Amino acid sequence: MAQGSADSLSAREQQVLSLMAKGLSNRQIGKQLNILERSVKYHATNIFSKLGVASRTQAALWYERNKEALSDE
Secondary structure, eight states: OOOOOGGGSOHHHHHHHHHHHTTOOHHHHHHHHTOOHHHHHHHHHHHHHHHTOSSHHHHHHHHHHHGGGSOOO
């Protein structure tokens, strides 16, 4: 499975991915970013597609390997 690049993610997707990698639930992420839980789910779906991963665990592993390439916001 091809892995996506950090620059393919929007700033919001990078924020969601960062919090996802910390183990936060969609609800917790939504509260922290002040967005709806369904918006978090939407961003998560986009993240999985862009990174070529199938789960939160795979996305978190991708994040740990590539977090230096993400923009600092």
